[in-house]
Amino acid sequence: xxxxxxxxxxxxxxxxxxxxxxxxxxxxxxxxxxxxxxxxxxxxxxxxxxxxxxxxxxxxxxxxxxxxxxxxxxxxxxxxxxxxxxxxxxxxxxxxxxxxxxxxxxxxxxxxxxxxxxxxxxxxxxxxxxxxxxxxxxxxxxxxxxxxxxxxxxxxxxxxxxxxxxxxxxxxxxxxxxxxxxx
Numbered sequence: 001x002x003x004x005x006x007x008x009x010x011x012x013x014x015x016x017x018x019x020x021x022x023x024x025x026x027x028x029x030x031x032x033x034x035x036x037x038x039x040x041x042x043x044x045x046x047x048x049x050x051x052x053x054x055x056x057x058x059x060x061x062x063x064x065x066x067x068x069x070x071x072x073x074x075x076x077x078x079x080x081x082x083x084x085x086x087x088x089x090x091x092x093x094x095x096x097x098x099x100x101x102x103x104x105x106x107x108x109x110x111x112x113x114x115x116x117x118x119x120x121x122x123x124x125x126x127x128x129x130x131x132x133x134x135x136x137x138x139x140x141x142x143x144x145x146x147x148x149x150x151x152x153x154x155x156x157x158x159x160x161x162x163x164x165x166x167x168x169x170x171x172x173x174x175x176x177x178x179x180x181x182x183x
Contacts (some may be wrong), residue, residue, distance in 0.1 A: 010025065 010022075010029075
């Protein structure tokens with residue numbers, strides 16, 4: 001709604017009111033137009049909220065730099081006392097992990113490693129396939145049992161419905177046959 005349409009609407013609403021009221025409404029509207037739009041506050045915090053409570057370390061003023069340095073020294077000492085010395089690496093392992101200087105020996109070593117990797121990979125894949133097959137057979141057996149149970153339940157429901165239908169038909173036949181015998 002534009003300003004001119006709103007002014008006309010206000011004039012139509014306040015024709016019966018005295019001019020002082022019209023001036024007050026116009027002044028209020030002009031003042032409201034001068035105020036910039038602001039988002040309402042999301043949360044109002046009170047002094048009694050837990051947000052303003054001091055942290056656990058702020059409650060003890062005696063814990064200053066002296067306590068911080070004491071804690072740091074304890075952490076350093078504890079770290080040195082708790083750590084185990086590094087285990088010595090056997091010489092055979094250390095030399096096996098380094099690459100040989102000869103390119104032919106390097107190729108031979110890489111082929112051996114690839115062969116070992118492929119053997120372990122095929123073994124792991126075979127084990128995974130075997131466990132997958134076993135799990136699949138178990139899942140199929142469980143599904144077949146569930147479907148057999150559902151099939152039996154449905155067949156029982158169908159039989160009960162046919163028995164009920166047969167009884168209703170017999171009642172209707174008997175009821176229709178009794179009408180002629182009363183005379």
